Amino acid sequence: MKVTFISFMGSKNLGDLLIVNQLEKELLGGCSIERYDFNLRKYVSEDNQSQLKYPYIENEKKRKLKQFYNDNLRKKTFLDLLHTLRVKKQIDFNVSNSNFELDIQKSDFILVGGGNAIFDLTPHSDSGYKFKKIIDIAKKYDKKVFVTSIGIGPFQNEKQVQKTREILSQAYKVTLRDEKSYRYIKDISNKPVLSIDPVFLMEENQINDIKVPNEKLTIGICVIDLLLNKVEVGINNKYLNDLQKTIKKLSNDYQIILFSTDYKDYAAVDLVYKQFKNEPNIRKVELKNFEDINELYQTIDFLIGARMHSLIIAAAKGVPFIGLSWQDKVDQMFKMIESTNDVFDINNLEHKNDQLLQRLREKINNLEAEKIKLRNIKINNKLLFKENIRIINDLKASIKV
Numbered sequence: 066m067k068v069t070f071i072s073f074m075g076s077k078n079l080g081d082l083l084i085v086n087q088l089e090k091e092l093l094g095g096c097s098i099e100r101y102d103f104n105l106r107k108y109v110s111e112d113n114q115s116q117l118k119y120p121y122i123e124n125e126k127k128r129k130l131k132q133f134y135n136d137n138l139r140k141k142t143f144l145d146l147l148h149t150l151r152v153k154k155q156i157d158f159n160v161s162n163s164n165f166e167l168d169i170q171k172s173d174f175i176l177v178g179g180g181n182a183i184f185d186l187t188p189h190s191d192s193g194y195k196f197k198k199i200i201d202i203a204k205k206y207d208k209k210v211f212v213t214s215i216g217i218g219p220f221q222n223e224k225q226v227q228k229t230r231e232i233l234s235q236a237y238k239v240t241l242r243d244e245k246s247y248r249y250i251k252d253i254s255n256k257p258v259l260s261i262d263p264v265f266l267m268e269e270n271q272i273n274d275i276k277v278p279n280e281k282l283t284i285g286i287c288v289i290d291l292l293l294n295k296v297e298v299g300i301n302n303k304y305l306n307d308l309q310k311t312i313k314k315l316s317n318d319y320q321i322i323l324f325s326t327d328y329k330d331y332a333a334v335d336l337v338y339k340q341f342k343n344e345p346n347i348r349k350v351e352l353k354n355f356e357d358i359n360e361l362y363q364t365i366d367f368l369i370g371a372r373m374h375s376l377i378i379a380a381a382k383g384v385p386f387i388g389l390s391w392q393d394k395v396d397q398m399f400k401m402i403e404s405t406n407d408v409f410d411i412n413n414l415e416h417k418n419d420q421l422l423q424r425l426r427e428k429i430n431n432l433e434a435e436k437i438k439l440r441n442i443k444i445n446n447k448l449l450f451k452e453n454i455r456i457i458n459d460l461k462a463s464i465k466v
Contacts, residue, residue, distance in 0.1 A: 067097045069172040074100045074108030078327040080374025084179050087263035092457045099168040105159045145189040153194050170206045173464045179214030188221045193229045200235045209237035214263050217246040238456045243397035258452045265446040267381035270363050283320040285365035287375035290333035307414035321347040326372045385428050385435035402442050
């Protein structure tokens with residue numbers, strides 16, 4: 066059976082690559098797969114584990130220009146419209162200069178997912194356009210499109226919401242990874258289903274609880290560079306300074322490992338780490354592939370995470386955690402696992418630091434109970450994901466007939 070699979074192919078974010086890996090593992094076993102990224106570019110490598118190169122260095126002048134563009138120029142209506150037009154034209158160009166339409170024609174069905182796939186941060190952006198392009202071509206050849214495990218939102222206006230609803234209503238089936246995404250489209254005609262992020266299904270850590278007597282526990286801290294998400298420089302600097310104060314307090318009692326699941330965050334990781342590089346209890350780890358992720362999560366006893374997938378990996382692998390929320394999708398993840406007391410606003414660390422540290426110590430003092438809680442969450446998440454498996458099996462059966 067042949068499938069065109071559209072997802073985060075070739076991403077430099079290990080969380081995105083884990084989504085790809087898990088969806089293929091859970092839903093596309095035994096299929097012949099043609100892979101495309103969300104810009105509808107052909108992905109030619111058979112290896113989804115990108116070997117990331119460090120250090121990530123972005124030209125400082127280029128970085129400042131990009132920040133100025135996002136903070137000022139992008140907010141102008143004309144430039145926002147122009148930016149959106151350029152993105153659409155690039156997608157059209159990618160389709161026209163590849164075998165995308167031919168691969169759709171030859172496929173038995175199309176799988177699209179997961180991650181935060183449709184969201185608009187400016188009034189005139191049109192992130193749903195790529196989905197419209199996919200579905201329109203699929204309809205041309207009477208092919209079914211299964212949109213799985215996606216996140217939707219935020220949006221800037223009702224027009225963007227309605228366009229998303231209209232586009233997704235034309236898919237064969239849609240499953241959503243969180244409650245808020247589900248609420249946007251729950252009443253459209255193809256009856257969307259609430260599911261979970263597939264990274265929750267990663268294999269658990271092997272049992273390795275042997276500790277040297279009196280050895281300090283290890284806390285992993287996933288740092289995010291908020292500048293990558295169109296946040297103003299001053300806000301990013303304040304968050305990093307507040308985080309450094311938290312780390313300083315923790316380093317007296319714990320070993321600390323600084324990292325990120327997105328290599329572009331390492332500009333921020335390095336800014337934090339340079340304040341502590343002479344501290345024996347604090348070190349930095351660069352994650353380049355899935356093996357590095359498995360090794361890190363085997364090493365740490367607890368996680369403070371800003372990247373959402375750093376938290377989801379922890380949940381899957383049985384590592385207790387606390388989250389730093391910088392976007393609503395992080396809050397939604399904690400709602401899904403009924404742990405809203407374990408997430409703190411990243412922009413309010415200065416005032417919530419004592420509460421965060423108190424919650425961390427409560428959880429560390431009850432590590433075994435926390436691990437049991439995570440095992441129960443994983444059992445529930447597997448049940449939630451089963452609807453995706455049922456849909457894909459029904460789809461395959463209908464095609465065989």
